[in-house]
Amino acid sequence: MTHTVDVVVIGGGQAGLAAGYHLRRQGVDFVILDAQSTPGGAWQHTWDSLHLFSPVAFSSLPGWLMPTQSGEEYPDAGHVVEYLSQYEQRYQLPVQRPVRVRAVSRDSGRLRVKTDSGTWSAQAVVSATGTWWRPFLPAVPGQEVSGRQLHTVNYRRPTDFTGHRVVVVGGGNSGAQVAADLTTHPGIDLTWATQRPPRFLADDIDGRALFDAATARRRALDAGTSDTGGVASLGDIVALAPVREARDAGLLKASPMFSRLTADGVEWADGWRADADAVIWCIGFRPVLSHLAPLGLRASRGHIPTVGTRAVDEPRLHLLGYGDWTGPASATLIGAGRPARDASREISMLLANGTP
Structure with a gap:
């Protein structure tokens, strides 16, 4: 059975919900398909101590200011999950889950969205799948013999590494935060490796x-x-309180990037070695776009060329929440709103006139 709708939004995280808010204001018939079984997007899968970089006034989706969290200037991930769940309910957004989109293709002047639970036919599609589900792991000599390797997506809490020797790789926010988190727990031998010396932003x-x-x-x-x-x-690194405290206590000392992995840990070009029971890669993500492969739109660096949020070679497709190439700070809570508004306006024009 094929369901027919004006717009299919793929992804029920912050970008997908922002799109739903603005599409509702445009009076468009739409559905949001979310692969997760519960609300909250990627926020429900982060490490336990993660907090936002900003207070609630600068961390909210369009229409509704995030409520404050008692005792916290910067809300934690659990508070964000609760906010996103309530946001869905507040605006009665038509989210269906869990629904995993397999492919988007062209079909007789419309776009065909094939999922694991049926097919949708739409005049326009908003892809808002984010990057969390595609962690980046580099090709490093020695990977075939190395022991336990994880990514940011696999890290939850320092107690999981009690008594272990851990190498954290990455000089960005996640690398610094995970490294700082591990320093709070005794019995962990930490090595923090970065490609270049860490650049902390001013504390304010x-x-x-x-x-x-x-x-x-x-x-x-x-x-x-x-x-x-x-x-x-x-x-590169926002000096949140835990990071600042670990830095000021001399616990965040970065080593240069190692040259290879070994069966027992890591090794630098000068022959110096560090034993490790686990290596945690905190080096970023890539956009999740495999469902759009049938459209043949990919270009350099895996991105799809866009004008604003609209795909250059497929005007019925908009991309939200993948980073600055789909809108300034569009992968953040506060940054998701403006690109979603612009996309919904273009989609409304497309539905009314046949052109964006």
Whole structure:
């Protein structure tokens, strides 16, 4: 059986919910298909101590300010999951789950969305699957003989590594936060390896400044003026309290990136070795776009060329929440709203006039 609808939104995390909010305001008939069995998107799978970079006023989806969390200036991941769940209910968004989308293809002037529980026919599709489900692991010599390797997505709490020697790889926020988290638990021998010396942002900078920097960069690029450098010009690591405390206590000492993995740990080019029971890779993600492969839109670095959020070679497809290439800070809670609004307006025009 094929279900017919104006718009299919793929993904029920923050970007998908922001799209649903604005599509509802446009009066569009839509459905949100979410592969997860419960609300909350990737936030329900993060490590236990994770907190937002920003207070609630700068961490909210369109329409409803995130409630404050008692005793916390920067809410934790559990609070975000609760907020996203309530957001769905508040706006009665038509989320169906768990539904895993297998492929999106062209079909007689419409887009065909094939899932593990049926097929949908839509005039437009919003892909908002994010990046969490595609962790990046580099090709490093020695992987075939190395022991336990994990990614950020597999890390939950320091007590899982009691008595272990752990190497954390990555000089960004996740690497610094996981490394700092491990320093809070006695009995863990930590090595933190980074490609370049860690660049901590000033202690008073949080997600508010980062969003402003990302937005200013996008405006400069759109206007054809000099690149401001965006967030990268400020540093790589937000100095949240746990990171700042570990840094100031001298517990976050970064080593240069090692050259190979061994059966017992890691080894640097000069022959120095560090034993390790586990290596945790905190080096980022790639966009989850395999469901769009039948459309033949992929280009350099695995991205799909877009104008704003709209795919250049398929105007019925919009992409939300994958990073700056689909909107300034679009992979953040506060940054998801504006691209979702723009996409919903273009989709409404497409439905009304046949062109975006």
